Amino acid sequence: MESKDFICHDLKTDPPDVSQGLPSALKLVPILFYLVGVASIILGAWFAISMKTATESKKYWSGEISRLKRDNERLAAETADIEKQNGRAREVVEWMEGAQGVQPLSVAVTRSLAPSVTLSELSLTRNAEIPNQLYFTLKLDGAGPDQLEQTLTGIRAMNFQDYSAQQVKTDDLLDYKATLIWQNPN
Amino acid sequence: MKLQDIKDVLSFAAFRPDADDSSSSCPKRFPGQRYLLLNVSRDHVSWRAVGKKGEFEGGDSMEGDLRDVAPQMSEDWKAMTDSGHVVVSINNRFVISLEHNLSRRGGYQELIRSNPKAVLGAKCDRGKRYAVHHNPETSASLLLACDDSLVKSVEENLSASGLKPARVCCGLYAMMTQYLHDFYRQKPNDRPQNMVLLACCEGSVGILNHKGGQWSEFRARSGVYQEEIEPVAQLTSKFFQEMAPGTPVVFLNDRRDTPFAQRMLEGLKNFAMQDATQSDHLWTVIGKS
Numbered sequence: 104m105e106s107k108d109f110i111c112h113d114l115k116t117d118p119p120d121v122s123q124g125l126p127s128a129l130k131l132v133p134i135l136f137y138l139v140g141v142a143s144i145i146l147g148a149w150f151a152i153s154m155k156t157a158t159e160s161k162k163y164w165s166g167e168i169s170r171l172k173r174d175n176e177r178l179a180a181e182t183a184d185i186e187k188q189n190g191r192a193r194e195v196v197e198w199m200e201g202a203q204g205v206q207p208l209s210v211a212v213t214r215s216l217a218p219s220v221t222l223s224e225l226s227l228t229r230n231a232e233i234p235n236q237l238y239f240t241l242k243l244d245g246a247g248p249d250q251l252e253q254t255l256t257g258i259r260a261m262n263f264q265d266y267s268a269q270q271v272k273t274d275d276l277l278d279y280k281a282t283l284i285w286q287n288p289n
Numbered sequence: 290m291k292l293q294d295i296k297d298v299l300s301f302a303a304f305r306p307d308a309d310d311s312s313s314s315c316p317k318r319f320p321g322q323r324y325l326l327l328n329v330s331r332d333h334v335s336w337r338a339v340g341k342k343g344e345f346e347g348g349d350s351m352e353g354d355l356r357d358v359a360p361q362m363s364e365d366w367k368a369m370t371d372s373g374h375v376v377v378s379i380n381n382r383f384v385i386s387l388e389h390n391l392s393r394r395g396g397y398q399e400l401i402r403s404n405p406k407a408v409l410g411a412k413c414d415r416g417k418r419y420a421v422h423h424n425p426e427t428s429a430s431l432l433l434a435c436d437d438s439l440v441k442s443v444e445e446n447l448s449a450s451g452l453k454p455a456r457v458c459c460g461l462y463a464m465m466t467q468y469l470h471d472f473y474r475q476k477p478n479d480r481p482q483n484m485v486l487l488a489c490c491e492g493s494v495g496i497l498n499h500k501g502g503q504w505s506e507f508r509a510r511s512g513v514y515q516e517e518i519e520p521v522a523q524l525t526s527k528f529f530q531e532m533a534p535g536t537p538v539v540f541l542n543d544r545r546d547t548p549f550a551q552r553m554l555e556g557l558k559n560f561a562m563q564d565a566t567q568s569d570h571l572w573t574v575i576g577k578s
Contacts, residue, residue, distance in 0.1 A: 110313070111314075112420035112466070113458060114440050115311070115455075117311075121310050133300075
């Protein structure tokens with residue numbers, strides 16, 4: 104069978120190592136080389152643009168983080184201040200709740216006295232640290248244990264409980280000292 | 290691996306056939322390069338250059354043997370090539386004969402170059418170089434034998450002038466075998482069963498009688514004519530006398546429209562003559578294939 108293209112005969116002396124060229128399939132190697140080169144340039148440019156964008160974004164978000172940290176610190180300081188004020192307000196509330204009026208107590212004491220009994224001394228002193236504690240001092244002339252019990256009953260009716268009571272009876276004088284602590288009925 | 294090998298792969302040069310690879314055509318071996326075509330007769334040398342785009346460029350001729358012409362023209366010839374490669378047509382000291390039953394085993398074209406005895410058997414002469422062209426439909430073959438000493442002499446003369454032979458061939462044989470190659474590529478019904486093929490190449494003449502689908506007779510001789518057609522007529526008269534009336538005569542000349550070609554066409558006008566000569570026919574056959 105004749106070949107498709109006519110190739111002229113050749114009489115020349117054959118040189119050594121005559122190459123017929125590499126197989127066409129291997130053209131893939133330089134093609135891939137150039138494709139990889141082009142892809143590297145495109146990806147390099149893309150990465151450079153992305154890097155620039157990312158750097159600008161990082162700078163922006165670093166600024167945002169700093170701003171938010173400052174805001175956070177400011178809010179933490181404000182919160183601490185509010186907490187401090189809240190604590191002090193709680194103390195005031197507790198003090199207000201503990202500082203029950205002494206006038207109804209003194210009225211209850213005087214009303215509990217029988218006509219024959221004379222009130223020599225009545226003292227109600229509030230503990231500055233613990234406002235619901237009152238130092239109670241009572242001196243009565245002509246009073247017996249019944250009178251004292253009646254007076255204490257009136258005091259307890261006002262939700263005060265007596266503690267550390269000391270009672271001294273000399274002739275007709277009854278000297279009574281106690282610490283009254285207000286009990287929250289709720 | 291050398292740096293040049295890497296450059297050749299990246300420039301795709303490594304995928305092209307080597308400049309000395311005779312199994313590839315010259316345009317494939319020298320793409321985008323200029324090279325020179327040379328026709329060497331006994332006392333006459335002609336040349337033509339092929340440009341980067343494959344077009345033919347300036348050419349000329351000079352009387353004298355290649356040994357004398359080459360040293361004078363070497364600088365001009367080198368200037369016509371990019372790599373110094375030359376395709377040479379030898380136009381003397383060759384014999385073309387019609388043979389039968391030559392070996393056609395695979396790779397015979399390479400085998401006849403490296404070990405001609407394996408193809409030709411007892412017909413092989415150690416002082417010759419051979420090329421063969423088989424008739425694809427019969428056992429006939431056209432065998433070219435050329436003096437080994439002549440080929441070596443041409444190669445040495447070119448090397449001494451700083452030129453490199455890319456191909457050394459016989460122009461007359463190339464013109465005829467190229468035509469026969471194309472002839473047998475036609476469908477059997479499209480080609481004549483009888484034909485006479487007459488080829489003239491710068492003084493050399495070859496004539497083949499194709500009769501009844503067979504190559505029946507062949508004759509070739511170099512240095513037959515210069516400008517006159519009478520020597521050609523004497524050589525070919527026997528073919529034309531035995532030829533059946535109406536048999537087409539295919540005429541091939543090395544160039545179109547030369548005075549010799551005009552005279553030959555005039556002399557053949559009584560036959561069913563067919564001029565198959567192309568422009569720059571010899572240069573096209575040896576330079577583009």
